[in-house]
Amino acid sequence: MHTTASDGRCSPGELVARVAAAGVTTFAVTDHDTVASLPAARALAADRGLTLVPGIEITAVHEARDVHVLGYWCDETSADLLAFLEAQRARRVDRVERIAHALAKAGAPVDVRPVLDDALARPGAAVGRPALARALVAAGHAASVQDAFDRLLGRGQPGYVARVGVPPGEVAALVHAAGGIAALAHPGVTGRDDMIEAWTADGIDALEAFHSDHDAVAQARYLAAAELLGLAVSGGSDFHGDDGSTARVSPRRVGGVSLPADRFERLRAARQRRPS
Secondary structure: OOOOOOOOOOOHHHHHHHHHHOOOOEEEEOOEOOOOOHHHHHHHHHHOOOEEEEEEEEEEEEOOEEEEEEEEOOOOOOHHHHHHHHHHHHHHHHHHHHHHHHHHHOOOOOOOHHHHHHHHOOOOOOOOHHHHHHHHHHOOOOOOHHHHHHHHHOOOOOOOOOOOOOOHHHHHHHHHHOOOEEEEOOHHHHOOHHHHHHHHHOOOOEEEEEEOOOOHHHHHHHHHHHHHHOOEEEEEOOOOOOOOOOOOOOOOOOOOOOOOHHHHHHHHHHHHHOOO
């Protein structure tokens, strides 16, 4: 799940309250390219008797396309991890500015200063395309966040700017160095099943088979792939908020998709088997 530290719509306090109200007892916060919300979320979860799995969703790049890698149980005080994330967030700011320039050329100008100032006001926060999508809606250039992505921000559209970054294997190595375990996020959304075996060889430990954007067929496919490749399985709702703040319309509600308890124990065991 995601908070206002990246592209979520709930503060850590609001998210923990939603988790508790949904009857969820173990959850992960996996903000994009930042761990800024973890200390507050951890303390708030402990106050309610909930278990927080510290997480992060790091954007890797393969052939100019985003590949999201989930890191669970990383040491968020790792100097190397924090330095990498700072560089990631700087690349995000540069991309937002280049997208804004492309949008202006396409006749859909938006003022990105408030978007960037909001991120700068929250140390460690990460900014991305969902914030621009909301700005496009506010400026009257799009009817909804989904419309903004469909016509302006998505791949092949006038405001699309390819991301620059490191490959999935390098991200996995960084996660391992910080004591965590690396899972390939929502492979059905990534759409590169042909690369899963190679990314496994490069250090991916798990597949996110359970996800709000995976139907039963996709879930079964990734469970089978994990079994074949000897990978653990991860999963969750990928909750961002209730106002369509994500790039895709999907039933991402708190507790809507979860990881079965036995699968969670196997995921945790896989982390414990990895050399420290």
